[in-house]
Amino acid sequence: MEPLSNKRKVLDFKPMTLAERAYLPAIVKGMAITIKHFFKKPVTIRYPEQKREFSENFRGMHSLKRDENGAERCTACGLCALSCPAEAITMIAAERQKGEEKLYREEKYAAVYEINMLRCIFCGLCEEACPKEAIYLDGDIVPSDMLRKDFIYGKDKLVEAPLNQ
Amino acid sequence: MELVEIGIKAGLVVIIFTISLVVAMYSTYAERKIAAFLQDRVGPNRAGPWGIFQPLADGGKMFLKEEIPTRANAFLFIVGPSLAIMTACIGSAVIPWGQKLTFGSTVIDLQVTDINVGILYIFGVVSLGVYGVMIGGWASNNKYSLLGAIRAASQNISYEISMGLSIIALLMITGTLSLREVAEGQHGFWSHGWFTWYAFKQPFGFVLFLICAFAETNRSPFDLPECETELVGGYHTEYSSMKLGFYLFAEYINMFISSAVMVTLYWGAYNYPGMDLLAAHIGTNLAVGLGVVLMFAKIFAFIFFFMWVRWTIPRFRYDQLMDLGWKGLIPLAIANIVLTGVWVTLYDKFFK
Numbered sequence: 001m002e003p004l005s006n007k008r009k010v011l012d013f014k015p016m017t018l019a020e021r022a023y024l025p026a027i028v029k030g031m032a033i034t035i036k037h038f039f040k041k042p043v044t045i046r047y048p049e050q051k052r053e054f055s056e057n058f059r060g061m062h063s064l065k066r067d068e069n070g071a072e073r074c075t076a077c078g079l080c081a082l083s084c085p086a087e088a089i090t091m092i093a094a095e096r097q098k099g100e101e102k103l104y105r106e107e108k109y110a111a112v113y114e115i116n117m118l119r120c121i122f123c124g125l126c127e128e129a130c131p132k133e134a135i136y137l138d139g140d141i142v143p144s145d146m147l148r149k150d151f152i153y154g155k156d157k158l159v160e161a162p163l164n165q
Numbered sequence: 166m167e168l169v170e171i172g173i174k175a176g177l178v179v180i181i182f183t184i185s186l187v188v189a190m191y192s193t194y195a196e197r198k199i200a201a202f203l204q205d206r207v208g209p210n211r212a213g214p215w216g217i218f219q220p221l222a223d224g225g226k227m228f229l230k231e232e233i234p235t236r237a238n239a240f241l242f243i244v245g246p247s248l249a250i251m252t253a254c255i256g257s258a259v260i261p262w263g264q265k266l267t268f269g270s271t272v273i274d275l276q277v278t279d280i281n282v283g284i285l286y287i288f289g290v291v292s293l294g295v296y297g298v299m300i301g302g303w304a305s306n307n308k309y310s311l312l313g314a315i316r317a318a319s320q321n322i323s324y325e326i327s328m329g330l331s332i333i334a335l336l337m338i339t340g341t342l343s344l345r346e347v348a349e350g351q352h353g354f355w356s357h358g359w360f361t362w363y364a365f366k367q368p369f370g371f372v373l374f375l376i377c378a379f380a381e382t383n384r385s386p387f388d389l390p391e392c393e394t395e396l397v398g399g400y401h402t403e404y405s406s407m408k409l410g411f412y413l414f415a416e417y418i419n420m421f422i423s424s425a426v427m428v429t430l431y432w433g434a435y436n437y438p439g440m441d442l443l444a445a446h447i448g449t450n451l452a453v454g455l456g457v458v459l460m461f462a463k464i465f466a467f468i469f470f471f472m473w474v475r476w477t478i479p480r481f482r483y484d485q486l487m488d489l490g491w492k493g494l495i496p497l498a499i500a501n502i503v504l505t506g507v508w509v510t511l512y513d514k515f516f517k
Binding site: 023024027030031033034035037038040041042043044046 | 372
């Protein structure tokens with residue numbers, strides 16, 4: 001049949017030469033390749049001690065932000081939980097009492113704010129949804145742990161450290 | 166006097182036994198490290214500096230692991246790994262680790278026993294090794310284990326033939342079966358215008374022996390008995406905890422012993438260039454000690470080679486394995502015998 005293109009490659013199945021049938025030359029060739037790798041620098045990054053450089057827009061662990069006075073920005077509107085495709089975020093809202101103005105910026109705040117880090121897919125939709133600029137995925141890699149329950153991060157792990165203390 | 170001699174021998178046995186166990190232990194570590202380096206990784210590095218306590222951690226893990234109960238024949242189930250590790254260990258008895266050390270009137274022979282059929286003894290022990298695999302595989306009461314064991318048995322038997330034949334050509338040169346005399350026959354490095362080491366007199370026989378040694382120790386590319394892709398885990402599918410550890414350990418001891426045998430038979434054992442000169446200048450005992458060190462260096466080089474090959478070459482298919490054994494190596498070994506015979510006759514007739 002006439003070939004449609006000139007890409008067709010004609011293969012011929014020649015019987016193997018003696019060198020090919022003896023295996024050994026090919027084995028020597030392969031071993032030369034592996035020994036070359038023996039003296040190469042390993043590409044491993046020894047993780048907990050060493051870290052790969054992250055890009056500018058790397059999304060790591062979440063942090064709940066404070067405003068310039070050190071009050072928590074989150075107002076427990078629930079938009080982050082609503083936007084979360086993995087349903088990783090839950091929260092319980094509470095009303096701000098008198099004398100708590102230093103602690104919470106808005107009149108309503110999150111008494112409990114939990115992110116299940118096993119569910120989270122680090123898509124960043126929560127930070128896009130947040131109207132108060134309260135949540136950002138600007139942290140590090142979420143560390144490993146032994147138990148599933150320890151991956152549910154509460155406010156103790158998520159809220160930024162107070163400004164001046 | 167007699168008692169002193171027995172004491173020395175017993176001490177030697179204990180030392181050699183310990184050395185082979187430690188070497189086997191650290192072979193597991195070396196294997197993982199070498200595998201890592203050949204694949205641009207770093208390997209185990211958490212247990213101690215550079216991970217040098219990894220074998221201890223592995224051993225501890227092995228002892229603490231659960232025994233998985235099977236509907237196995239309990240007695241034979243234990244006999245299998247015990248036999249495997251025992252036959253692996255007793256091979257070291259006839260290997261000459263060095264020349265004689267002399268302290269005053271006491272002469273210490275660095276060889277447990279110099280029986281005059283040393284090579285045959287090694288072969289006998291190696292052939293016994295297959296019983297460990299066979300019994301373990303059968304006692305497991307598992308099809309895959311049994312298939313793995315049968316493969317191991319037929320592979321070992323096939324390659325023992327060509328191994329024996331490749332040795333015959335060597336024996337035609339040495340004229341002795343005693344490993345001590347074989348080692349002494351390679352004294353120094355150069356004499357009568359040629360290397361004394363038998364690897365240079367029998368290069369072809371050495372290559373054949375090397376290939377068969379790979380097959381006998383069930384190392385890649387001949388590790389079909391434990392071929393994971395076809396047989397789950399081969400003969401040690403049903404084994405766990407230290408019984409599995411014994412099988413794995415036996416493989417590494419076998420590797421050590423067969424490296425020692427290859428060094429003794431082909432690579433000059435404890436001999437090295439300029440040994441007489443050194444013995445005359447710094448004393449016999451030091452020269453002998455250096456010989457022992459160099460023997461171990463050669464053995465470790467061979468162990469490295471074993472591992473290097475393992476992480477380079479893929480496994481043979483089973484029919485290819487048998488093809489190579491029966492149609493490749495045996496005819497070549499016989500041809501080697503014939504060529505050696507012709508050469509020895511011509512040499513005796515015309516060049517002497």
